[in-house]
Amino acid sequence: MDIQVNQRALSVPDEATLADALTAFGAQPPFAVAVNGAFVARARHGDHALNAGDRIDVVRPVTGG
Numbered sequence: 001m002d003i004q005v006n007q008r009a010l011s012v013p014d015e016a017t018l019a020d021a022l023t024a025f026g027a028q029p030p031f032a033v034a035v036n037g038a039f040v041a042r043a044r045h046g047d048h049a050l051n052a053g054d055r056i057d058v059v060r061p062v063t064g065g
């Protein structure tokens with residue numbers, strides 16, 4: 001199925017979880033994740049099922065002032 005991660009197209013298996021998509025995308029901690037605008041806690045990444053067309057935003061913390 002086709003999804004978007006940080007506005008880039010990504011194809012994952014139909015039964016993919018959020019954790020699977022993050023691995024395929026190459027996300028490296030630390031980061032926070034939202035699916036279709038809703039935050040998903042790290043503990044739920046492995047059981048959060050994805051649907052075709054989902055939009056995933058991976059946000060890395062910014063330091064400095």
